[in-house]
Amino acid sequence: MDRQIIVVALIGVAVAGLMYAFVYPYLSGDIKAQKRQAALVGGPSDRAANTRVGDPAKRRKAIADSLKEVEDRNKKQRVTLEQSIAQAGLTWSKTAFLAGSVGFGLLVGFLVFVVNGDMLVALGAAAVGIFGLPNWMLSFLRKRRIMKFVDEFPGAIEVIIRGVKAGLPVADCFRIIASEGQEPVRSEFRRIVESQAIGLSLGEAVDRFTERVPVAEVSFFSIVINIQQKSGGNLSETLSNLSGVLRDRKKMKGKVQAMSSEAKASAGIIGSLPFLVGGAVFFTTPSYMMILFTTTIGKIIIGVCLLWMAMGVFIMRKMINFDM
Known part of the structure; x- marks a missing residue:
């Protein structure tokens, strides 16, 4: 009986892998992104011509198109564990994170074994504790820090614009942000200032900035600073357009979130309804539900239902998340 459960679980994993390989690119928008990039071939010359034109609207559109290209390119880059830890704002090393993950997983597995007494279930819980929860938490902290940085970054650019218009050097504007800005912008600009203090040029320091915060806004900011350092130009005007x-983009993102809030609430209700109903039936008539936990066919039904529920939640999530 246990072998049948293991076989069904392996079949479920195989089906999930096939779904991820063949269906996920269409749900995540990777296919559409590839089509957009193919359509953009040959476009840089047109955008350069628009940039040379004195129309501010065309310059802003050219910047927006360049940001989109840089954003698509950043999404394809593979992030290492060391970079994820740094982007999450943590000071841990890779060894410390892995050791903590293993220790946490062993603790979870031991507690589950004490409560349940089943070694197979304890091993599954330990695997989730080692590979699942720590990586999920790291990804959550990384995304939250990057989102907060993107929200605060336009204000930092405004400080640079005002400082340049007042006649201050760009490096002095960076020092102002490093001392008076909001986190995490302040700490990132402080690293730029410290990099310059140890002998790096401004362009090299800003290039390292893009490695620590891999978003399109920072990449384009780095391009603007490097071009200004090498060939000069009206930095305040370019940064004004970027800001x-x-x-x-921030306003549009807020509008999209407001428009999709109803769909997200509906998806949350639909996703939680089977568990709420099942819990209510279990507490009112336990004998009606216990057959699912005491028989082999019941356990198989629970596994299949959880698999289909996970697929449904995944599809709903992709339907209500809009790519900006």
Whole structure:
């Protein structure tokens, strides 16, 4: 009987893998992104011509198109564990994180074994504790820090614009942000200032900035600073256009979140309803539900239902999350 459960679980994992390989690119928008990139071939010359034109609207559109290209390129880059830890704002080393994950997983597995007494279930819980929860928490902290940085970054650019217009050097503007800015922008600009203090040029320091915060806004900011350092130009005007585009993107993101809030609430209710109903039936008539936990066919039914529920929640999540 236990072998049948293991076989069914392996079949479920195989089906999930096939779904991830063949269906996920269409749900996540990777296919659409590839089509957009193919359509953008040959477009840089047109955008350069628009940039040379004195129309601010065309310059802003060119910046927005460049940001989209850089954002698509950043999404394809593979992030290492060391980079994820640094981007999450943690000071741990890779060895410390792995050791903590293993220790946490063993603790979870031991507690589950004490409560349940089943070695197979304890091993599954230990695997989740080692590979699942720590990586999920690290990803959560990384995304939260990056989102907070993107929200605060336009304000830092405004400080640079005002400082340049007042006649201050760019490096002095960076020092102002490093001392008076909001986190995590302040700590990132402090690293730029410290990099310059040990002998790196401004362009090299900003290039390292893009490695620590891999978002399109920072990549384009690095390009603008490097071009200004090498060939000169009106830095305040270019940064003003960039700041306007970033604020417009933030407004559009807020509108999309407001418009999709109803769909997200509906998806949350639909996803939690089977568990709520099952829990209510279990507490009112336990004998009606215990057959699912005491028989082999009942356990198989629970596993299949959980698999289909996970697939449904995954599909709903992709339907209500809009790519900006």
